[in-house]
Amino acid sequence: MVLSAVTVCLVPEASAGPFVFHDDLPGACQQAAALGFDGIEIFAPSGHHVDRTELGALLRLHDLRLAAVGTGAGMIVHGHSLCDPDERARRQASEFVKEIIDFGAEFGAPAIIGSMQGRAGNAQSREAALARLAESLGILADHAGSLDQALLFEPLNRYETDLVRTVAEGMALLSAVGANNLQLLADLFHMxxxxxxxxxxxxxxxxxxxxxxxxxxxxxxxxxxxxxHGPVARELIAAGFPGYASAEAFPLPDSQAAAEMTIQSFRKFFPR
Ligand SMILES: [Mn+2]
Structure with a gap:
């Protein structure tokens, strides 16, 4: 069964970003539960920002699950990248992600590697950047696996990365890494x-x-x-996709309306 989730951004630097709810975790949980979402996806400033006890209480109170946790704050706030040619900087990027993996794992949720894949840019060849990225992902997938978690890798679009932009390129990267708990995140906007x-x-x-x-x-x-969305839903249902369809969308015209439209579309395309 496909599950529904909605995003909550707790990163001030991403306040204009494509997240349905911003800043107010208790309020977001309340609204998500009222609309019948199965879970929330959190975009957090770091692995230490969210109070675990408070989050656990909110999830229990509203019967929600933590669907996934984003790691993009590492790039947006700190400029970290998993393909950084500088080994020390690359290790710092991995450490940042590991802490978010640890945070998510406490709630059974995988971490997402999106913008943290970085860019080759002019500093290195694309092949060298992909090799560094694959090495970092191998280390992080091992770490997630030691906590019985998957690690999600997200191809982005050409305006956001010059590394992995399609599902086919994502599959090639997964083969290069060779970790069976490394999975793809299919973002319909990028696709x-x-x-x-x-x-x-x-x-x-x-x-x-x-x-x-x-x-x-x-x-x-x-x-x-x-x-x-019809063909997308058909393929996911046909494959028995067991994961979340999570709303990573702008809060337009406002958070409540974006959440309402999402759950309405979700129920239309993924009827139970
Ligand atoms: Mn995305």
């Missing part, structure tokens, strides 16, 4: 830019997809753009 056929791309990698960012063509809530 809308990079893939020839989103449904076909999902079908081609169905067994390796562990999480979906469920969103529309314009990064607004699913239903507020022009994406055809």
């Amino acid at each position: 809308n830019i990079e893939e020839a056929d989103i449904g076909e791309a999902i079908r081609s990698a169905a067994d390796s997809i562990g999480h979906v960012h469920f969103v529309d063509s314009n990064r607004r809530a699913a239903g507020f753009g022009h994406m055809s």
